[in-house]
Amino acid sequence: QSVLTQPPSVSGAPGQRVTISCTGSSSNIGAAEDVHWYQQLPGTAPKLLIYNNNNRPSAVPDRFSASRSGTSASLAITGLQAEDEGDYYCQSFDRSLSDLVFGGGTKLTVL
Amino acid sequence: QVHLVQSGAEVKKPGASVKVSCNSSGYTLTTYYMHWVRQAPGQGPEWMGVINPSGSITTYSQKFQGRITLTRDTSTSTDYMELSSLRSEDTAMYYCARGSRRGAGIYNWFDPWGQGTLVTVSS
Numbered sequence: 001q002s003v004l005t006q007p008p009s010v011s012g013a014p015g016q017r018v019t020i021s022c023t024g025s026s027s028n029i030g031a032a033e034d035v036h037w038y039q040q041l042p043g044t045a046p047k048l049l050i051y052n053n054n055n056r057p058s059a060v061p062d063r064f065s066a067s068r069s070g071t072s073a074s075l076a077i078t079g080l081q082a083e084d085e086g087d088y089y090c091q092s093f094d095r096s097l098s099d100l101v102f103g104g105g106t107k108l109t110v111l
Numbered sequence: 112q113v114h115l116v117q118s119g120a121e122v123k124k125p126g127a128s129v130k131v132s133c134n135s136s137g138y139t140l141t142t143y144y145m146h147w148v149r150q151a152p153g154q155g156p157e158w159m160g161v162i163n164p165s166g167s168i169t170t171y172s173q174k175f176q177g178r179i180t181l182t183r184d185t186s187t188s189t190d191y192m193e194l195s196s197l198r199s200e201d202t203a204m205y206y207c208a209r210g211s212r213r214g215a216g217i218y219n220w221f222d223p224w225g226q227g228t229l230v231t232v233s234s
Contacts, residue, residue, distance in 0.1 A: 002155055034219070034220075036219075036220040036221075038156075038221075045206055045224040045225065045226055045227050046156065046206075046208075046221075046224055047223070047224070048220055048221065048222035048223070051219070051220040051222070052219075052220070057222065089155055089156060091156075091220070091221075093218040097173070098173075099158055099172050099173070099174075100146070100158040100218055101158070102155045102156045102157065102158070103155060104154070104155045105154075105155045
């Protein structure tokens with residue numbers, strides 16, 4: 001059971017917009033701990049997508065955006081493309097555990 | 112360009128230890144923290160621990176405390192993760208992942224990640 005909760009799967013057609021939620025608690029996201037997002041394409045290592053809640057590394061397209069509010073965060077992907085298919089993970093710090101924690105992951109399928 | 116290259120796959124018997132290496136290039140190793148993260152088949156990533164830029168201080172997840180040792184060889188720009196008393200549940204892909212710059216705090220994002228080292232524990 002992951003400390004951060006994500007939906008197991010989401011799907012969308014090419015060109016559409018999808019969102020992926022990440023629900024935490026008062027000891028992590030709710031405590032204003034930063035949230036980071038990763039993309040893991042099949043057979044590869046995770047890749048940083050968003051850092052510090054809503055910042056994109058320079059190589060990440062602006063189709064990817066994220067936000068944080070209360071005890072949750074969300075990742076939005078617009079203009080879905082076939083190459084976006086993969087797993088997406090949120091990550092934060094939990095003050096009760098004193099650990100970096102991840103969500104269980106969300107599998108994105110492009111229909 | 113920053114690259115993290117890890118050692119090859121390992122097969123170990125229950126009770127044994129494994130040592131995985133991670134060689135960094137394209138930046139100065141002693142400027143950044145290095146984290147270790149594992150991912151069991153079909154599961155999300157799990158943070159294991161971190162070593163500070165100079166290699167003098169380690170912080171481990173409570174889950175692995177007593178079984179994990181992180182070390183750093185600055186002369187070869189290589190980090191090591193050793194996990195002992197292996198059991199079948201330790202079968203996973205193990206990743207090194209660069210953390211923050213020195214002075215920026217330990218608990219931030221990971222970028223980039225190594226390619227992963229598959230460790231299989233089986234009798």
